[in-house]
Amino acid sequence: MIYEKINICDISNSLKESKAYINVYIPDNSEEVDINKKKTTIVICPGGGYVMTSDREAEPVALRFLSEGFNVIVLRYSVAPSKYPNSLLELAETINYTRKMSGKWNVNNDKIIVCGFSAGGHLAGSLGVLWNRDFISEALKTNKTEVKPNAMILSYPVITSGGFAHKGSFDSLLGENASEEEREKLSLEKLVSKDTPETFLWHTYDDGTVPVENSLIFANSLRKNNVPFELHIYPTGVHGLSLCEELSARKDDKNHINPHVSTWFKLAIEWIKNI
Structure with missing residues (x-):
């Protein structure tokens, strides 16, 4: 494995001031299975x-994604006091670089999926709705x-700047001090188009x-734009559940262990294999 x-x-060359980094997990191909296999990559x-x-x-x-045979990249993107669009450009560059590394990392360039949680879901979703804007390709x-995600997994995502905003x-x-107009420009439900990648959502x-x-x-918004999606709403569970199991739970916090909601991961894997 490459780590x-x-x-x-x-x-x-465009983000020389960035403090962000990626952790890359690339499982080896095997002669016994398929030495030339191109893999789905989860960012x-x-x-x-x-x-x-x-x-x-x-x-x-x-x-968990690695155990399913996927390439995995974790982006530790810039956060406050860094401001928009820094983190978005970092994610776009990560996708761009992943495609450049397709040979060494055995990347299927048609199956690069962004997976975001909460505000990370907003970041992933932002690239999903903005990937074809000139300012991204020009900046990078x-x-x-080259920066387009092929699909998205959004887990309890921050989406709207409206009445249900985080x-x-x-x-x-x-x-x-950002204006309502500035916030509305990043209210993702208003930015969905036919070019938005298909999406798996759970909350x-x-x-x-x-x-x-x-x-x-x-x-x-996805439905209005004829973008395929799968949506799962579970009846109960606190915010920030992650995998919903001990591996990702806060110490001594049983609220983060939720066997029923943990089924989201299995469902997401099934969805990935069918897109």
């Missing part, structure tokens, strides 16, 4: 309200298609931090 920690500033964006990136939504999730000096995430991303009904309406609103 590397790579600084974004070392792979991008994980942990949550943390754009003030940190959660360990619980990083390596534990990466190891690359073709638009205000803290938008404050950290844009600054507390809990009684999420007390990021209301379930965030996923419902986004799913509705």
Whole structure:
């Protein structure tokens, strides 16, 4: 297996001031199975309200995807006081670099999936709806298609800046003094188009931090634009569940262990294999 920690500033001529980095987990191909196999790659964006990136939504999730035979990359993106669009450009560059490394890493360039949690879901979703905007390709000096995710997994994502917003995430991303117009420009449900990648969403009904309406609103926008999606709403569960098991739970916090909601991972794997 290849394991590397790579600084974004070392792979991008356009992001030399970035402090972000990626952790890369690439399983070896085998002569006994298929030495030339090209693999699906999952790019994980942990949550943390754009003030940190959660360990619980990083390596534990990466190891689970790795166990399923996928390439996995965890992006530790820039957070406050860094502001938009820094983290978005870091994610776009990560996708771009992954495609450049397709030979060494055995990447299937048509199956690169962004997987975001909470505010990381907003980041992943932002690239999903904005990948074809000129400002990204111009900033990174690359073709638009090189930064496009082929699909998205959004776990209890921050989506809207409207009535069901997680205000803290938008404050950290844009600054507390950002105008309503600036916030609305990053309200993802308003940015969905026919070019948005197909999406797997899950949320809990009684999420007390990021209301379930965030996923419902986004799913509705996907439907209006004829973008395929799979949506799972679980009846109960706290915010930030990650894998919903001991591997990713906070110490001595049984609220993060939820066997029923943990089924999201199996469902996501089935979805990936059918897209």
